[in-house]
Amino acid sequence: FALETELRRAIEQDALSLAFQPLIDLATGAVSGFEALARWQVDGRDVPPNEFIPVAEESGLIRPLGRWALDSALRALADWDRQAGAPLPISMAVNISPIQIVSDNVAAAVAAALAAHGIGGERLVLELTESAIIADPDRAAQTLGSLKDLDATIAMDDFGTGFSNLALLQRLPIDILKIDRSFVTDMLVDRDKSAIVRAILSLAQALGMETIAEGIETLELSQLVGALGCTRGQGYYYARALNADEAWAYWRERP
Ligand code: G
Ligand code: G
Ligand code: NA
Ligand code: MN
Numbered sequence: 001f002a003l004e005t006e007l008r009r010a011i012e013q014d015a016l017s018l019a020f021q022p023l024i025d026l027a028t029g030a031v032s033g034f035e036a037l038a039r040w041q042v043d044g045r046d047v048p049p050n051e052f053i054p055v056a057e058e059s060g061l062i063r064p065l066g067r068w069a070l071d072s073a074l075r076a077l078a079d080w081d082r083q084a085g086a087p088l089p090i091s092m093a094v095n096i097s098p099i100q101i102v103s104d105n106v107a108a109a110v111a112a113a114l115a116a117h118g119i120g121g122e123r124l125v126l127e128l129t130e131s132a133i134i135a136d137p138d139r140a141a142q143t144l145g146s147l148k149d150l151d152a153t154i155a156m157d158d159f160g161t162g163f164s165n166l167a168l169l170q171r172l173p174i175d176i177l178k179i180d181r182s183f184v185t186d187m188l189v190d191r192d193k194s195a196i197v198r199a200i201l202s203l204a205q206a207l208g209m210e211t212i213a214e215g216i217e218t219l220e221l222s223q224l225v226g227a228l229g230c231t232r233g234q235g236y237y238y239a240r241a242l243n244a245d246e247a248w249a250y251w252r253e254r255p
Contacts, residue, residue: 004059006042007052011064016040018072019241022250023093023212024233026226031251033091033125035234036073037241038065053097062097063104070094070113074124076244078117083248090251093125093155098132102139107146114150121151125176128154130162133172141172148173155212160200170207177204181215181235188221201228 010016020034040047056062077092100106114121126147133140144154155176156169160183179200187194197213204211213225216235225233239250 003047003052003055004061007040007055007059007061007065010040010042011061011068014068016065016068017243018069018076019243020076020247021234021241022239022247023091024222024238026222026230026233029254031090031254032232033093034247035093035095035127035241036069036076037095038069039241057097057099062099066097066100066104066106067109067113070109071116074113074117074119076247077119077123079244080248080251087123088251091123091125091153092119093127095157096126096128096132098129098135101128101132101143102136106143107150110147110152111150122153124150125153125155127157127178129157130159130164133168134163134165137168144173158214160196166203174209176210176212178212178214178234179230184213184221184225184235185215185217188218188224197225198228201230205229 017039018036019039020036022031023033023035024030025032038049038053040049040052053062056065073092073094077088077090081087096106100109110121110124110126113119114124147154153175154173155178156174157178158180159177161180177200179197183193183196183200187197201211210232211230212232212234213221213230214234216222216225216233216237218237221235222233222237242250
């Protein structure tokens, strides 16, 4: 419970921060957007999201944390727009927990954050995992419909690691499949993983969805997934998750 108490205080005191990892358009090499990733330092030490996100989900703190992440990510985008003197042609991706899909009015929170920062919904990507949909498909369909009404883009995160329910995939308004990095990173040396990535890419193409390959760590890999028809890439080959100033500088050097 100590972590929960500290996390509650960190959210109240705005002591969390966001890091931004660029997403690259594989056809042009341009930055197509950033994924906002929550960061938390306690006594100078980074507590990884894989530790504090589950605590937030079990304690109910994921609702205020999720609203904080949406608000902070869109604030950063609005700041960059102001520095550029015009809206940047990029999107901001924010992670949404399954808990927010089934037990929070996430569409209302999204609408409020978009309005607060004057950002159009078409520049927001919401990343959710398959577990959100498996937990309550009807509720998920309703929530995703409300988010589409706000013009937001829906991305399925870590695709391939969950149940990959193809019927639900087809029924729900999902725009992008993010191929989990556990398949991508080793695909040059592992034929099975390579086959899985190719299968996901052809599935996405057949269903008219965009694709993002996670875990691109080398030039060779970025060229391979691009040649296979993947539309965007993300990974350490391009950049790790950057602080807001670094992300802005990255964009200016590589618009
Ligand atoms: O980059 P990394 O270690 O930061 O992220 C680890 C995991 O934590 C990823 O699965 C990522 O989706 C998740 N995560 C990071 N930030 C958030 C957030 O703001 N909300 C939710 N729900 N998950 C997040
Ligand atoms: O679950 P999600 O895909 O959102 O998790 C993102 C996590 O993956 C973050 O912890 C991020 O730091 C990490 N990550 C991003 N790019 C790479 C990469 O190229 N290689 C590896 N090993 N991890 C990455
Ligand atoms: Na994510
Ligand atoms: Mn992911």
